[in-house]
Amino acid sequence: MLDASVSTSRVHSIILGIDPSVRGTGFGVIRIEKRQPMVVGHGSVKCPASWERSRCLAQITRTLREQIQKLRPTVCIVEGLFYAQNFQTALIMGEARGASLVAAAEAGLEIFEIAPRKVKQAIVGYGAAQKLAVAKMVQRLLNLATPPEADAADALALALAYAQTTSRYSFDPPKRV
């Protein structure tokens, strides 16, 4: 069953997943094909530890803006709320998320979030799956020669999990942000 937040959404065939983090934001774009989803592009925004945090944030927005312009997704999926070790970590994760969402929102993309547990359930069939299991399943689902690098794999997993919500047997619909 799809609720209003999904049914009023446009149908998207090019999907951007983003896994935000100040030093290594992963991104991945997939295209929905009849037989199976295809990778359009993926990578990560690496920021050296020597960079000030604000410089990293600008780099995240700039890189994602360029990738969106190049790869033309129409919808963006980020990780939903999760728990961090402490308040400071949460604030810093929020900053990376804010920098990512600005790039997507300014480009006019529809934006949804899916909880990490649901992404793992959708991809691996197990909500507490390890990172490597996710990367291997992403590799298989997208028919890649090698597993994508960890940050990009998480981003591709988000895009794939969203793609499932638009299929007939959907799990819980994602939430707009």
Place this chain on the structure above:
Amino acid sequence: MLDASVSTSRVHSIILGIDPSVRGTGFGVIRIEKRQPMVVGHGSVKCPASWERSRCLAQITRTLREQIQKLRPTVCIVEGLFYAQNFQTALIMGEARGASLVAAAEAGLEIFEIAPRKVKQAIVGYGAAQKLAVAKMVQRLLNLATPPEADAADALALALAYAQTTSRYSFDPPKRV
């Protein structure tokens, strides 16, 4: 005594303070004059509760980008780490902060943070001062006809607190972000 993070900084005479928040980001720009600091501009980015969060973030970045272009500050001050009621609040505050810092960093501003307690100490002389006391002191220091609206007052207080760090008898220097 100024430490390296301040002494290597350029001398700034037009200072932007930002108090980030998803629904009401305050901003204020002051200019350092010989006799006393002057207001160049101030206001807030109001986002209705009906707007999705990502739309608010894009609006924050866009508005601050325009204000920076118009008012030409060369340095930006945001609130340093503070404590929120819970993890979700921290994450959402982080998003607003990220959206704000992107605008400042992309415009090439130097960016510092000052802890809220230190801002209050600098402006009111008391680290646990009430919001209204801060607004009234901002009004007096900037010679304004009426106290600025709360969000803008906090932003102006940040800019004024930074201005003190460049004066001869400085309290702790602010931290780069």
